[in-house]
Amino acid sequence: MTEREVRVRFAPSPTGPLHIGGVRTALYNYLLARKLGGKMLLRIEDTDQNRFVPGAEEYILEALAWCGIVIDEGVGVGGPHAPYKQSERKPMYKQYADQLLADGHAYYAFDTPEELDAMRARLQAAKVPNPQYNSITRTQMRNSLTLPEDEVKGLLDSGMPYVIRLKVPRKEEVRFQDLIRGWVVVHSSAIDDKVLMKSDGMPTYHLANIVDDHLMEISHVIRGEEWLPSAPLHVLLYRYLGWEKTMPQFAHLPLLLKPDGTGKLSKRDGDRLGFPVFPLEWRGIDAETGEPTLSRGYREDGYLPEALVNFLAFLGWNPGSQQEIFSMDELIQAFSIERVSKSPAKFDQNKVKWFNEHYLRAKPNAELAPYLLKALEEQNILCSPARAEQIVSVMKERVSFPQDFWQEAQYFFQAPGSYDEAVVSKKWNPQVSAALAAYADALPGTSEMTAEDLKARFSQTMEAQGLKTGQVLQLLRVAVTGRAAGPDLFETLAILGPTEVAARLRVAITTLG
RNA sequence: GGUCCGUUCGUCUAGGGGUUAGGACAGUAGAUUUUCAUUCUACCAACAGGGGUUCGAUUCCCCUACGGACUACCA
Numbered sequence: 001m002t003e004r005e006v007r008v009r010f011a012p013s014p015t016g017p018l019h020i021g022g023v024r025t026a027l028y029n030y031l032l033a034r035k036l037g038g039k040m041l042l043r044i045e046d047t048d049q050n051r052f053v054p055g056a057e058e059y060i061l062e063a064l065a066w067c068g069i070v071i072d073e074g075v076g077v078g079g080p081h082a083p084y085k086q087s088e089r090k091p092m093y094k095q096y097a098d099q100l101l102a103d104g105h106a107y108y109a110f111d112t113p114e115e116l117d118a119m120r121a122r123l124q125a126a127k128v129p130n131p132q133y134n135s136i137t138r139t140q141m142r143n144s145l146t147l148p149e150d151e152v153k154g155l156l157d158s159g160m161p162y163v164i165r166l167k168v169p170r171k172e173e174v175r176f177q178d179l180i181r182g183w184v185v186v187h188s189s190a191i192d193d194k195v196l197m198k199s200d201g202m203p204t205y206h207l208a209n210i211v212d213d214h215l216m217e218i219s220h221v222i223r224g225e226e227w228l229p230s231a232p233l234h235v236l237l238y239r240y241l242g243w244e245k246t247m248p249q250f251a252h253l254p255l256l257l258k259p260d261g262t263g264k265l266s267k268r269d270g271d272r273l274g275f276p277v278f279p280l281e282w283r284g285i286d287a288e289t290g291e292p293t294l295s296r297g298y299r300e301d302g303y304l305p306e307a308l309v310n311f312l313a314f315l316g317w318n319p320g321s322q323q324e325i326f327s328m329d330e331l332i333q334a335f336s337i338e339r340v341s342k343s344p345a346k347f348d349q350n351k352v353k354w355f356n357e358h359y360l361r362a363k364p365n366a367e368l369a370p371y372l373l374k375a376l377e378e379q380n381i382l383c384s385p386a387r388a389e390q391i392v393s394v395m396k397e398r399v400s401f402p403q404d405f406w407q408e409a410q411y412f413f414q415a416p417g418s419y420d421e422a423v424v425s426k427k428w429n430p431q432v433s434a435a436l437a438a439y440a441d442a443l444p445g446t447s448e449m450t451a452e453d454l455k456a457r458f459s460q461t462m463e464a465q466g467l468k469t470g471q472v473l474q475l476l477r478v479a480v481t482g483r484a485a486g487p488d489l490f491e492t493l494a495i496l497g498p499t500e501v502a503a504r505l506r507v508a509i510t511t512l513g
Numbered sequence: 514g515g516u517c518c519g520u521u522c523g524u525c526u527a528g529g530g531g532u533u534a535g536g537a538c539a540g541u542a543g544a545u546u547u548u549c550a551u552u553c554u555a556c557c558a559a560c561a562g563g564g565g566u567u568c569g570a571u572u573c574c575c576c577u578a579c580g581g582a583c584u585a586c587c588a
Binding site for chain 2: 011012013015045046047048050051109113116124127128129130131132161163165181184185186187189190191192194195197198199200202204205206209224225226227228229230231232252254255257259262263264311314315316318320321322324341342343344345346347348349350351353354355357361396397398399423468469470471473474477483484485486487488489
């Protein structure tokens with residue numbers, strides 16, 4: 001067999017914001033495509049018109065772009081197999097269903113939803129272990145296998161609603177090799193006669209998926225484990241359509257679980273535990289109450305995309321080395337499907353936060369400064385980019401998110417309105433007050449002074465006052481910034497400048513006595 | 514219920530017939546920073562249980578337990 005071009009696809013359905021688990025699936029697809037020099041496609045699976053959510057498609061595109069996942073072909077970029085949205089490919093599917101029909105691998109079924117419910121109820125009452133529409137029960141239903149040919153024709157001609165179902169063989173082992181799990185074997189009796197074409201003329205996921213993957217020449221299907229049970233059905237479809245030789249390879253990814261307890265990670269967990277489960281913020285409408293809803297996003301919560309991507313990559317995969325920090329390019333180099341683990345992973349909020357802090361600290365000040373500048377602009381505070389860079393430079397070691405810069409650095413722009421109570425009541429006294437007054441007097445009336453000089457002047461002053469610097473240091477911070485903690489004190493004073501520092505000290509001395 | 518998948522520190526995981534079972538996050542302690550944070554160091558902490566196979570099993574096999582997914586004219 002000749003080497004086939006690697007083509008993978010991410011195929012979400014536009015039923016709402018993209019779940020973080022979906023982002024990881026997209027990421028793994030992308031990493032494999034890039035690693036193997038292949039193509040990454042994006043296909044929108046919107047065959048269920050009832051579940052269409054406005055804005056979801058745009059959301060998916062924006063989320064992937066934010067994460068740095070580049071689509072080579074598909075929705076949003078086009079390509080040789082356009083259209084890439086299944087609703088726009090509707091006319092293409094019928095012929096394949098017809099082919100299956102003609103070959104005796106599918107049949108028409110006219111059962112109403114009520115009849116189907118009744119059938120399941122009957123089977124359940126009879127304690128049938130696995131109630132389903134299958135090789136046994138189909139003989140008792142209204143379909144082209146049980147009805148006389150002319151009656152079927154009549155029903156079809158009369159416009160009677162119908163579906164097309166796959167005729168799954170009664171006794172047959174269906175097997176395929178999963179790249180992550182090895183051989184998976186399922187007996188055909190466990191698979192039911194899945195609907196291929198719905199009564200509204202749209203294909204179901206099962207048919208559309210196989211047809212599109214084949215037409216788009218997909219080489220690897222990488223998707224969540226929730227698809228594992230239906231994979232044998234898909235294998236059957238490839239076989240009946242005559243496409244088995246070019247059937248893609250399957251890889252079923254382990255699921256992402258809630259951080260506490262067990263179970264699949266869901267939107268509710270994010271709300272309950274206070275962390276986002278979506279890459280971007282999403283404003284939706286509650287399906288039940290009709291109330292507008294707001295779901296938090298990693299982007300809006302201050303996570304850097306490279307941190308999220310690095311974290312997500314490690315949820316179910318590892319390079320086998322001790323290295324933890326990976327850029328997208330490094331991930332591409334290191335990635336291999338064989339090293340994806342089989343077992344599900346719990347979502348760890350601490351770890352994402354740690355990755356974020358890491359990437360924040362690694363970022364150049366010039367890239368961080370805009371975050372602070374933006375907050376300042378909202379507050380109508382003027383600040384030069386150079387000064388903002390100085391501030392983020394001393395601040396970035398101690399924050400977790402970009403929005404913390406403004407929160408933690410306010411005192412660079414506003415004199416403190418109050419002073420840390422605990423420190424003042426414990427350490428403030430007339431001697432300290434006098435010493436700080438002396439320091440204020442010792443500062444030159446200039447706007448600039450280095451941290452070293454500021455420190456030297458402070459030491460000299462304290463010595464002259466007969467105090468140890470350690471006794472006064474924290475009070476100096478409180479008097480100037482109002483806070484008990486912060487970045488290097490003399491760096492802080494240097495950014496403020498001696499004039500401002502002296503002024504603030506005098507206010508503090510007046511206020512605190 | 515049935516089918517399928519899974520199970521190494523609290524979490525993400527490495528490893529693999531003989532190892533002091535390794536790393537990271539979190540936690541704890543110490544050092545540095547005459548403050549807090551950062552950083553550094555140390556500590557804590559795991560092979561679900563039971564049977565086999567074997568000289569030897571955490572590793573291979575079986576069973577049990579537990580967890581999960583699926584079981585729609587949803588994807």
